[in-house]
Structures are given as C-alpha cells and as structure tokens.
Amino acid sequence: MTLHYTQTVVLLRAPFITDRYGNTTSDRDWDRSTRTTVRRVSVQPDTSAEDTGDRPVVVTGWRLVTRTGVDLDLAPGDRVVALGRVLDVDGDVARWTLGGRHHHTEARLKEVSG
Template sequence: MTLHYTQTVVIVRAPFVADRYGNETAERDWSSATRTTVRRVSVQPDTSTEDDGDRPAVTTGLRLTTRRGVDIDLIPGDRVVAVGRLLETDGYVARWVVGGRLHHAEARLKEVNG
C-alpha cells in the first residue's frame, strides 16, 4: 500500500423528490440521504477562485483520486464529506482506462462560500 491513499471520505446521496403526480424532480431530499464510507482514497487541492462582484464568493476545489484499479460510486449531485468539509461533486467522475482496464477514477469536488 502506498502512503498516498490514506484518506477516508463519506459519500452523501439524497433521493430525488417526487412532485404531486409522482414524477421525479431535480430537487433532492437531503433529510433522507444515505451515507457510504469510502476508504483508501486521496483528496488533494485543486483550482480555487475568488469572485468579488456584487456577491463575493470563494470556490475551493479539491480532487478525489482512487487507487489503481478501484472505481467509486459517485454521481453528479452527490455530496462528499472530506477533510472536514461538506463538498459538492463538480461534474462526472473521470475514469481513466489503460489497455482496456480501469486504471483509476478521479472526481472534482468543490465548496462555495459566499
């Protein structure tokens, strides 16, 4: 085992809310969210930005990387608890394939303050 993949994260996934006709909406029910612990990953700093317009905000980016040959069940809209923060997934998980096999997976995470 390499010392690089020593962190543990928790994936928080909330079901979609149904409208009064039973159709799934884009809104999530975070009070009914499930939590899945994922061990032996790496979470490292990624790009961050500051916006000082009418509503100042700081967007902090982190990158979650799995070990070689390991995938992760993470989809857009999920949240991730990592390094003491509650982060949003930023897009789809990138799955790196080498020689027809999964090499590793990477996910961008972000936290917006402001």
C-alpha cells in the same frame, strides 16, 4: 506529485424530491441521503476562484483520486464529506483505463462559500 491514499471519505447520494403532484423535481432530499464510507483515497487541493459581484463568493476545488484498480459508485449530483467539509461532485467522474482495464477513478469536487 506523490499521492498517499490514507484518507477516508463519505459518499452521499440523495433521492430526488417528488412534488405534491407526483412529479420528480431536480432538487434532492439531503436529509434522506445514503452514506457510503470509502477508505484509502486521496483528496488534494485543486483550483479555486473568487467572485466579488453582488456578494463575495469563493469556490474551492478539490480532487479525489482512488488507488489503482479501485472504482467508486459516484456520479454528478452526489456529495462527498472529506476533510471536515461537504463537497459537491463537479461535473462527470473520470474513470481512467489503461490497456482496456480500469486503472483508477478521479472526481473534481467543489465547495462554494459566501
């Protein structure tokens, strides 16, 4: 597979919401998210799945890959705007090393519709 690093994405990181008692919740305030533009990455299709339980759901997977030597400030719970879609980071972000040095970063992304 040949990767062309010609895409631009926006990384979104939202603060956690604090409830009326001052406790931090696990919900995020996406209206107050920070936006970081990242250029020269590759976003490619990954696995997809469908579920026809109580309501039809389609989970579409994507994979974000950086160029050699490039890392991203990206973590589980963040979102990525790519290809006109808002995608959730799915699991841990993989930081590949080669010879003890950072080689590239990969992240699985997902979009849930339905």
